[in-house]
Amino acid sequence: MKTRGPGLWLAAGALLAGCLVLGIWIGGVRLSPGAVWSGAGPEGQTARLVASIRVPRVALAALVGACLALAGAALQALLKNPLADPFLLGTSGGAATGAALASLLGVSPLLSPGAAFAGAVVSSIGVAALARRGGRLDLQRLLLGGLIANAFFSAILLGVFSLASSETARTMLFWMMGSLADASPRKLLALLPYAAIGAIALLASASRLNLFSVGEENAAALGVDTERSKTVVFLASSLLTGAAVAFVGVIGFVGLLVPHAARAVAGNDQRTLLPLSALSGAALLVAADAVSRAVAAPSELPIGAVTAAIGAPVFVYLLLRTP
Amino acid sequence: MALAAQPFRVSGRALRATALVAAALAAASCGRQDVAAAVGKPTAGPATRIVALAPNLTEIVFALGAGASLVGVSDFSDFPEAARSLPRVGGLEVSAERVASLTPDLVLATAEGGNRKGAVSALEASGVPVLVVPGGSLDEVLTGIDLVGRRLGRTAEGDRLTRSLRERREAVRRSVGSRPRPRAILLVWPDPPSAAGGGTFLNDVLTEAGAENLLSARTGWPVLSAEWLATAPIEVAVLPDSPGNRPVFERAFSTGALSRGTIRAARVVRLDESALTRPGPRVFDALEQLARGLSR
Numbered sequence: 021m022k023t024r025g026p027g028l029w030l031a032a033g034a035l036l037a038g039c040l041v042l043g044i045w046i047g048g049v050r051l052s053p054g055a056v057w058s059g060a061g062p063e064g065q066t067a068r069l070v071a072s073i074r075v076p077r078v079a080l081a082a083l084v085g086a087c088l089a090l091a092g093a094a095l096q097a098l099l100k101n102p103l104a105d106p107f108l109l110g111t112s113g114g115a116a117t118g119a120a121l122a123s124l125l126g127v128s129p130l131l132s133p134g135a136a137f138a139g140a141v142v143s144s145i146g147v148a149a150l151a152r153r154g155g156r157l158d159l160q161r162l163l164l165g166g167l168i169a170n171a172f173f174s175a176i177l178l179g180v181f182s183l184a185s186s187e188t189a190r191t192m193l194f195w196m197m198g199s200l201a202d203a204s205p206r207k208l209l210a211l212l213p214y215a216a217i218g219a220i221a222l223l224a225s226a227s228r229l230n231l232f233s234v235g236e237e238n239a240a241a242l243g244v245d246t247e248r249s250k251t252v253v254f255l256a257s258s259l260l261t262g263a264a265v266a267f268v269g270v271i272g273f274v275g276l277l278v279p280h281a282a283r284a285v286a287g288n289d290q291r292t293l294l295p296l297s298a299l300s301g302a303a304l305l306v307a308a309d310a311v312s313r314a315v316a317a318p319s320e321l322p323i324g325a326v327t328a329a330i331g332a333p334v335f336v337y338l339l340l341r342t343p
Numbered sequence: 344m345a346l347a348a349q350p351f352r353v354s355g356r357a358l359r360a361t362a363l364v365a366a367a368l369a370a371a372s373c374g375r376q377d378v379a380a381a382v383g384k385p386t387a388g389p390a391t392r393i394v395a396l397a398p399n400l401t402e403i404v405f406a407l408g409a410g411a412s413l414v415g416v417s418d419f420s421d422f423p424e425a426a427r428s429l430p431r432v433g434g435l436e437v438s439a440e441r442v443a444s445l446t447p448d449l450v451l452a453t454a455e456g457g458n459r460k461g462a463v464s465a466l467e468a469s470g471v472p473v474l475v476v477p478g479g480s481l482d483e484v485l486t487g488i489d490l491v492g493r494r495l496g497r498t499a500e501g502d503r504l505t506r507s508l509r510e511r512r513e514a515v516r517r518s519v520g521s522r523p524r525p526r527a528i529l530l531v532w533p534d535p536p537s538a539a540g541g542g543t544f545l546n547d548v549l550t551e552a553g554a555e556n557l558l559s560a561r562t563g564w565p566v567l568s569a570e571w572l573a574t575a576p577i578e579v580a581v582l583p584d585s586p587g588n589r590p591v592f593e594r595a596f597s598t599g600a601l602s603r604g605t606i607r608a609a610r611v612v613r614l615d616e617s618a619l620t621r622p623g624p625r626v627f628d629a630l631e632q633l634a635r636g637l638s639r
Binding site for chain 1: 434435436511532534535537558561564565566567569570571572574576587588591598599600603604
């Protein structure tokens with residue numbers, strides 16, 4: 021195993037702190053910390069106003085990034101497949117479909133996060149049911165189930181798009197590309213319980229996930245209740261992904277990329293890897309969001325496009341580096 | 344056909360496929376005009392069976408006094424009242440089959456939006472005469488009306504209509520004169536907040552009505568960030584108003600991207616959505632209303 025101990029956590033903490041400072045500092049409007057602090061005069065008032073918009077947004081980005089990276093890391097450990105990702109397993113597709121259907125049916129957008137979360141849960145249960153054979157969760161069938169779920173959900177989404185009015189379709193399209201634009205303290209508080217439950221469940225499963233890496237049969241022989249562990253990890257990851265998609269739309273690559281990078285640095289001990297992934301995921305999404313705010317001001321790039329643009333080349337690099 | 348007369352057996356499917364290919368080749372070898380003529384559509388003279396693929400085009404045809412020659416309109420064509428009872432041919436995605444089944448001798452498509460591709464190309468390829476009407480600026484709206492008038496054999500009506508619209512536009516220009524120009528944006532949709540940038544007909548409406556468009560340096564329909572909306576020096580926000588979008592705008596103003604800072608404090612001018620956002624004759628009504636609204 022590689023680097024561990026306090027140095028690693030110090031570095032990860034510094035990375036996150038740096039990204040948070042950067043995230044609050046840059047954007048469509050440059051924010052001077054002094055003006056925010058004093059709040060005096062029109063300039064100070066403007067600075068405080070911008071801060072009141074930006075700080076909740078940076079916090080939401082951090083929370084969502086941590087959720088997605090944690091879910092991805094846990095799924096990769098569970099499925100022993102480096103390509104595992106909440107998006108691959110159809111969870112985010114289900115969430116997106118739930119929200120899209122809700123908006124087509126004229127359900128208030130305030131309830132659409134609920135619909136997205138319901139879609140994520142329905143998709144998870146469906147895929148899990150498909151993967152269950154004789155009381156066991158078959159991992160190959162799980163991946164196949166995710167593939168089928170994604171195909172099915174994208175069919176529904178395309179149908180919804182073509183039936184929606186141009187304005188509704190526009191709103192849905194931007195949500196589909198991922199957006200932190202309407203972050204608020206209320207949203208942050210609403211996401212927090214889901215994030216906490218999912219994160220605690222996964223972090224508590226870390227040592228059992230370690231035993232999975234020696235093979236499922238061996239894990240069972242070592243006394244792990246494998247079926248129960250699989251269900252817990254699968255549902256907790258779905259909860260994290262579903263909640264993230266419900267609140268900020270579809271943001272890809274974080275769940276796939278961050279665990280890879282963390283593994284390259286810290287090795288494959290889930291007790292280190294899971295929290296490290298959460299910290300790095302938070303840092304990555306905060307940085308990506310700052311980029312999305314700054315480069316096209318007064319417009320913003322879709323955050324999903326930024327994560328993919330950063331993620332794809334890094335992923336290629338990791339792939340080439342791996343023996 | 345020669346193939347069908349072959350003495351050996353040809354499977355039905357192969358035969359049909361071959362016939363289709365042959366028909367396609369035959370169609371491709373004749374000009375568009377020939378195909379139209381072959382299926383009995385007049386290619387000269389004023390159009391008498393018209394399909395309009397966008398609501399502004401429907402309005403132009405009615406304004407030229409040719410509403411009776413419309414045989415089909417887009418789903419969103421709700422003005423004037425008489426347009427509501429006409430056969431529908433689809434909304435954002437029009438159905439080429441539906442349009443063709445109405446045997447039009449002229450299809451009006453808009454140069455703005457998604458009308459140019461897909462169904463429109465299919466219609467053109469099958470020999471249906473298509474006129475693409477411009478609408479990217481107020482000048483182009485007038486050009487478009489002229490163009491449609493000529494194609495409908497109503498050149499005089501077209502001239503009269505554009506002359507009166509030009510005079511009204513000139514009157515607005517004069518009334519605005521050297522009045523101070525409030526800094527404004529024209530929001531077309533609140534979620535995500537999107538506004539009229541430079542190079543759009545709504546940029547013309549906003550500036551000619553006497554405002555300074557804060558987004559004139561951006562082309563198209565930029566999506567705006569909450570931070571910019573809260574801090575940009577916006578004095579007036581112009582909104583399209585309809586029963587459908589009112590609640591969405593209200594939500595954005597109470598809790599969404601329009602709920603803070605300068606955009607929240609800006610004076611709001613609401614204009615009838617269907618008049619404002621369609622590059623047709625009624626956009627000049629919106630121009631006059633906006634000029635009055637800004638002068639108050």
